[in-house]
Amino acid sequence: MTNVAYECITQSMVVPFIESTKSVFSTMLGSDVVVASEDAGRGNIAFDISGIISFSGSIQGTAVISLEKEVALSIAETLLGTRPTKIDDDVRDLVGELANMIGGNSKERLSNSDVALGLPTVVTGKGHEVSFEPGAQVRKIHFETQWGPIAIEIGMRAPKS
Amino acid sequence: MKVLVVDDSGVMRKIIIRSLNAVGVIDIVEAGDGQEAFSLFKSESFDLVLTDWNMPVRNGLELVTDIRSTGSKVPIMMVTTEAQKTQVITAIQAGVTDYLTKPFENDTLRKKLDKYVSVS
Numbered sequence A: 001m002t003n004v005a006y007e008c009i010t011q012s013m014v015v016p017f018i019e020s021t022k023s024v025f026s027t028m029l030g031s032d033v034v035v036a037s038e039d040a041g042r043g044n045i046a047f048d049i050s051g052i053i054s055f056s057g058s059i060q061g062t063a064v065i066s067l068e069k070e071v072a073l074s075i076a077e078t079l080l081g082t083r084p085t086k087i088d089d090d091v092r093d094l095v096g097e098l099a100n101m102i103g104g105n106s107k108e109r110l111s112n113s114d115v116a117l118g119l120p121t122v123v124t125g126k127g128h129e130v131s132f133e134p135g136a137q138v139r140k141i142h143f144e145t146q147w148g149p150i151a152i153e154i155g156m157r158a159p160k161s
Numbered sequence B: 001m002k003v004l005v006v007d008d009s010g011v012m013r014k015i016i017i018r019s020l021n022a023v024g025v026i027d028i029v030e031a032g033d034g035q036e037a038f039s040l041f042k043s044e045s046f047d048l049v050l051t052d053w054n055m056p057v058r059n060g061l062e063l064v065t066d067i068r069s070t071g072s073k074v075p076i077m078m079v080t081t082e083a084q085k086t087q088v089i090t091a092i093q094a095g096v097t098d099y100l101t102k103p104f105e106n107d108t109l110r111k112k113l114d115k116y117v118s119v120s
Helices: A011-029 A069-080 A089-110 B010-022 B034-043 B060-069 B085-094 B106-119
Strands: A034-040 A049-056 A060-067 A121-124 A137-145 A148-157 B002-006 B027-031 B048-051 B076-080 B098-101
Touching (some): A011 A069, A060 A089, A069 A148, A089 B010, B002 B010, B010 B106, B034 B048, B048 B060, B098 B106
Parallel strands (some): B048 B076
Antiparallel strands (some): A049 A060, A049 A121
8 A cells, every 4th residue: 555645755855945945044144054964754843933834736735944042033133133132023023934935945946836835824932843734744854054953844745636 | 216115024024125225215115915015005106116925915916916907107026935937927917027036135136126226
């Protein structure tokens, strides 16, 4: 019997997210990021803030970018010129926009013309959990940035027939 | 020169406004969605509109259609993550005059803005 969930994410689908993350950080922040590790399977990454973007169409699922508070504040400082003292509206907005740009750039690289992006949402709180839909296959990519670690989780499921 | 900046992301509006300031534009009005932007557009006169595509309430493409339905020829730059050729064509057919995909380098945006500032 074919394991449909297993086929939801292939390496050729993961690479666009890696390249998009590198591109967004390089272009918007003038900073290189490198992949520290990559693993498959479910599970949640416990960071302070996550930006979530959903995909629909021939690719269905969710991408989540997660950051520690200090990393998010440093990125905000780099983009806005002043460092927020806490995770405020600007930082939430920024993380949502990072998810939006990484999602949009990945969509372009995936070359599936019938894929649509949702609007980004943001979750905050130490050790918060982002759950994926039942049946989704999840891949985690850990990056190192000049400010500290970030992670991208991709949860994809087979399109509904 | 008066510019309308439309994006549901306040941070993105700040980044765009910083680039506008860098090319000497200080008369800037902000809107967080297409509906708010069109209300402002009807009540004020603008020389350039910069708009995101994906926004709540009323998106950027709908805003472009609304603006063009008034007969306005104001330059409209779409600044968006939507980068596929078919979408660029859709936007241009709706009346977009310039297109910039996110992520973008500040220099790229500033060069595009320079074009409008120099003719205003």
